[in-house]
Amino acid sequence: MPELRKDPVVGRWVIISTERARRPTDFARDPVRAKGSNCVFCAGNEDKTPPEILAGRGDTPPNGPGWTYRVVPNKFPALRIEGDLEPSGEGLFDRMNGVGAHEVVIETPDHQGSLATMSADALADVLMAYRDRLLDLKKDPRLEYVLVFKNHGEAAGASLEHPHSQLIATPIIPIMVTEELDGSARYWQMKERCVWCDIIRQERRERHRVILESKGFVALAPFAPRFPFESWILPTRHRSAFEELEVDELRDLATVLRDFMRRLNATLNEPPFNFMLPTSPLHDAGLEYFHWHLEIIPKLANVAGFEWGSGFFINPMPPEQAAAALRGEAG
Amino acid sequence: MPELRKDPVVGRWVIISTERARRPTDFARDPVRAKGSNCVFCAGNEDKTPPEILAGRGDTPPNGPGWTYRVVPNKFPALRIEGDLEPSGEGLFDRMNGVGAHEVVIETPDHQGSLATMSADALADVLMAYRDRLLDLKKDPRLEYVLVFKNHGEAAGASLEHPHSQLIATPIIPIMVTEELDGSARYWQMKERCVWCDIIRQERRERHRVILESKGFVALAPFAPRFPFESWILPTRHRSAFEELEVDELRDLATVLRDFMRRLNATLNEPPFNFMLPTSPLHDAGLEYFHWHLEIIPKLANVAGFEWGSGFFINPMPPEQAAAALRGEAG
Numbered sequence: 138m139p140e141l142r143k144d145p146v147v148g149r150w151v152i153i154s155t156e157r158a159r160r161p162t163d164f165a166r167d168p169v170r171a172k173g174s175n176c177v178f179c180a181g182n183e184d185k186t187p188p189e190i191l192a193g194r195g196d197t198p199p200n201g202p203g204w205t206y207r208v209v210p211n212k213f214p215a216l217r218i219e220g221d222l223e224p225s226g227e228g229l230f231d232r233m234n235g236v237g238a239h240e241v242v243i244e245t246p247d248h249q250g251s252l253a254t255m256s257a258d259a260l261a262d263v264l265m266a267y268r269d270r271l272l273d274l275k276k277d278p279r280l281e282y283v284l285v286f287k288n289h290g291e292a293a294g295a296s297l298e299h300p301h302s303q304l305i306a307t308p309i310i311p312i313m314v315t316e317e318l319d320g321s322a323r324y325w326q327m328k329e330r331c332v333w334c335d336i337i338r339q340e341r342r343e344r345h346r347v348i349l350e351s352k353g354f355v356a357l358a359p360f361a362p363r364f365p366f367e368s369w370i371l372p373t374r375h376r377s378a379f380e381e382l383e384v385d386e387l388r389d390l391a392t393v394l395r396d397f398m399r400r401l402n403a404t405l406n407e408p409p410f411n412f413m414l415p416t417s418p419l420h421d422a423g424l425e426y427f428h429w430h431l432e433i434i435p436k437l438a439n440v441a442g443f444e445w446g447s448g449f450f451i452n453p454m455p456p457e458q459a460a461a462a463l464r465g466e467a468g
Numbered sequence: 469m470p471e472l473r474k475d476p477v478v479g480r481w482v483i484i485s486t487e488r489a490r491r492p493t494d495f496a497r498d499p500v501r502a503k504g505s506n507c508v509f510c511a512g513n514e515d516k517t518p519p520e521i522l523a524g525r526g527d528t529p530p531n532g533p534g535w536t537y538r539v540v541p542n543k544f545p546a547l548r549i550e551g552d553l554e555p556s557g558e559g560l561f562d563r564m565n566g567v568g569a570h571e572v573v574i575e576t577p578d579h580q581g582s583l584a585t586m587s588a589d590a591l592a593d594v595l596m597a598y599r600d601r602l603l604d605l606k607k608d609p610r611l612e613y614v615l616v617f618k619n620h621g622e623a624a625g626a627s628l629e630h631p632h633s634q635l636i637a638t639p640i641i642p643i644m645v646t647e648e649l650d651g652s653a654r655y656w657q658m659k660e661r662c663v664w665c666d667i668i669r670q671e672r673r674e675r676h677r678v679i680l681e682s683k684g685f686v687a688l689a690p691f692a693p694r695f696p697f698e699s700w701i702l703p704t705r706h707r708s709a710f711e712e713l714e715v716d717e718l719r720d721l722a723t724v725l726r727d728f729m730r731r732l733n734a735t736l737n738e739p740p741f742n743f744m745l746p747t748s749p750l751h752d753a754g755l756e757y758f759h760w761h762l763e764i765i766p767k768l769a770n771v772a773g774f775e776w777g778s779g780f781f782i783n784p785m786p787p788e789q790a791a792a793a794l795r796g797e798a799g
Contacts, residue, residue, distance in 0.1 A: 138548060138551065138565055138566060139545075139546060139547055139548060139565075139566025140564070140565065140566050141564045141565070141566050141639070141640065142561065142562070142563045143561070143562040143563070145560055145561055145562070148643060150638075150640050150642075150643065152546050152547060152566055154546050154566070214470075215470060215483050215774075215782045216483060217469060217470060220469065228670040228674070229663070229666055229667065229670060230474070230476055230670075230691045230692070231473070231474040231476070232471055232473050232474070233471070233472045234469055234470075234472070235469060235471050235472050235485070282778075284774060284777050284778050284780075286772075286773030286774050286776075286777050287773055288772040288773050291770070292770060293770065293772060293773070294769070294770040294771065294772025294773065295772075303773075303774070305778075305780075307481075307780065308472070309472065309481050309780075311481070311777075311778030311779055311780040312480045312481065312778070312779040312780065313777065313778050313779030313780075314778065314779075316779075335560055339559040339561075343559070360561045361561070411772060411773035411776055411777075412773060413774075413776055413777025413778075414777070415777060432776075432777065434776060436770075439623060439624065439625040439767075440625065440771065441617075441624060441625025441742060442617030442618055442619050442624070442634075442742035442743060442744050443615060443617050443634070443636055443744075445744055445763075446615050446617050446642075446644065446742075446744025446745070446746060447613075447615050447636075447642030447644050447645065448643040448645075448647075449615075449638065449640075449642040449643065449644075451546045
């Protein structure tokens with residue numbers, strides 16, 4: 138019997154479609170592996186990107202070789218840093234100028250590198266770069282939100298294969314974040330507890346959707362996942378904003394993320410994936426009802442008309458089975 | 469300068485990213501054309517589907533040849549028609565049995581047919597089948613909503629190439645429909661006018677986003693489209709529910725849809741696409757604030773991490789240019 142499950146934060150229902158269930162290995166597609174090299178993000182080609190905003194360097198001068206990661210403006214930005222918002226109407230419609238920031242985090246000079254193969258220290262430096270960019274962009278009063286995300290593999294929307302993530306800063310809080318904030322606030326009003334903390338407590342007690350744990354983080358398959366093998370990594374201590382993380386917590390997160398990526402690659406043959414880092418709005422730090430988290434969604438199937446028209450997702454992989462597979466238990 | 473635009477119904481912002489603008493023809497990919505034939509939906513193979521629920525037939529007996537369209541249960545249904553909902557909790561989570569209906573509308577016996585090449589009468593019969601199924605499923609008190617949709621081409625999620633659409637009836641009103649209903653109701657509370665009627669009036673006056681019109685319908689590019697060439701077809705007279713349509717209106721809609729599909733195919737080289745038919749909930753007919761509509765989204769690019777994490781869509785094609793291209797004006 139298929140099952141309907143409700144996301145406890147935003148109230149979105151999903152269909153866990155057991156009639157269409159498959160084994161974990163049936164989801165594997167061609168692995169995402171870098172084929173070319175010497176791309177615009179490779180070491181030696183620093184002049185092919187806009188000048189760097191931030192980089193992991195010893196004594197080397199900016200915009201030359203000798204770095205472990207670089208943050209540069211996106212050469213084809215979705216939003217522009219210059220200008221004023223100038224909101225205006227067009228009859229009943231609303232518009233404003235596309236002011237914001239769009240940056241690329243080149244995660245490693247190694248074209249063939251990946252989150253699964255980088256050293257934990259190098260990955261921690263990348264996570265620290267996210268934090269530093271959040272803290273810096275927070276100073277711009279025009280900006281309300283920063284979303285850090287990663288597209289890995291062409292099927293997941295990546296146009297370049299060199300390992301990189303991105304951030305887009307927007308002058309508006311994105312609607313999906315507003316929905317998460319509103320849902321979390323409703324739960325707080327009812328219970329005076331953070332819904333995310335409650336989820337973490339329940340999942341750690343029940344264990345069947347937990348993938349792995351560290352001192353300060355847990356990776357789990359959510360109760361009502363939209364996609365097969367959708368996974369979340371959350372801090373077990375209440376934290377509403379990513380940029381509140383201390384250095385030792387970032388190192389712990391790097392280890393968990395790397396371990397998770399290795400398990401995902403082993404289970405699904407190096408799949409294309411997206412990750413997203415929902416965190417508090419820039420000017421709302423310290424929320425008692427919201428909890429930042431990392432969402433990872435392998436790109437295994439095309440989203441179709443029913444999902445686009447309803448917001449109701451059909452997922453053929455029960456999260457309990459996905460978590461078991463990612464824990465390495467036989468499917 | 470990129471522009472931010474807000475959907476006036478659900479409040480979702482999109483980025484119209486002129487920095488990434490391309491000509492209409494740059495979006496074309498490989499055309500979707502049927503390669504095989506003699507599939508399970510072809511004439512002569514009626515025994516390969518579950519028994520038909522409804523069909524366009526003269527005097528021929530059910531489940532044999534001699535039909536113009538057939539409606540059959542989906543052989544691998546996302547939801548099952550048998551059983552009770554039995555809602556239950558699992559700690560803080562909510563679940564219920566996956567009760568509902570999942571049907572396939574085989575639009576024509578011709579494996580190579582399409583919405584653009586069928587006769588307008590045959591297409592009107594298919595639309596009438598949607599209406600008849602809505603009216604029939606409305607009798608089931610367990611069901612709250614029916615979404616009619618179509619996936620055309622593998623990239624749009626179609627697993628079979630024979631022309632078909634689908635409907636899924638759910639025991640819950642889908643979240644995206646709830647958001648449209650809530651947004652429409654808010655506008656009504658403010659203005660005591662239907663927001664959709666207001667949009668139609670403004671677009672018909674301004675013309676630059678109108679693609680084509682008939683006596684009773686208008687096809688337009690919405691002000692804040694999520695996707696390049698996203699298009700809506702709406703009845704110009706206020707109608708909240710698709711199943712309220714009269715036969716002559718269905719014939720008019722068939723002609724508009726066929727004309728629209730021909731324009732889309734000519735502009736984008738027979739692209740993969742989805743369409744969805746948001747209408748009122750089954751037991752809420754006659755809403756003064758809601759207006760059914762047909763949404764068509766060509767599947768031209770992969771949705772990536774920023775969209776999944778934010779609900780904020782980046783669209784490189786301004787709707788005014790998309791509408792001009794679909795009207796046949798030089799780009």
